[in-house]
Amino acid sequence: MESWFSSLRDYFPVKEMKSENHMKQLFKEKPDGYKLDEGPQYTLVYFEKPDFLFIDYILVNSSSRGSGLGSKIIDRVKKKNKMIILEVDPISQEDPETAKRVRFYQKQNFKKVPSIQYVRKHPITGERSEMDIFYWSPNTESEDWVMEKMKEAYEEVHAFKGEELYGAPPQTADEVLQLRKAKPQSKAE
Secondary structure: OOEEEEHHHHHHOHHHOOHHHHHHHHHOOOOEEEEEEEEOOOEEEEEEOEEEEEEEEEEEEEHHHHOHHHHHHHHHOOOOOOOEEEEEEEEEEEHHHHHHHHHHHHOOOEEEEOOOOEEEEEEOOOEEEEEEEEEEEOOOHHHHHHHHHHHHHHHHHHHOOOHHOOOOOOOOHHHHHOOOOOOOOOOOO
């Protein structure tokens, strides 16, 4: 097993992990898009397109958290001057780390897209996973555009060769990603 994969597997919950084979297939078949950037204290896996970048995994080793390394990695990615999208666990009382992660991305000027609902089932465990979508962009982008790019990332990364790799067809982007309509406010609000 590759050391970068072992680090990711040790940190991320099973319901958020791809198989090592899935990731290796992405690296092999999408070498210009799916990329690994690693150092002694971090692992960054991302999918890059001409008009956006999707961070699949970012992990700073526990011994380096709070040192500014995560901010430096994000700043380096921002220098590509394109929209960055990522999935973040919703804040949970059961896991205090979730609030820390959200605060980190907010400090990096990422914005949550509350209108995007992201719910999928893990292809191996069947476990339900709900994530919030955050993005950063050097330009103003509509929520519809962010949604379109997130669907593209889902199809090209998460659903990539799903049936071949996991033995069952993956959920479609339309099943996983929904755009919630804003609720009209009542006069009392």
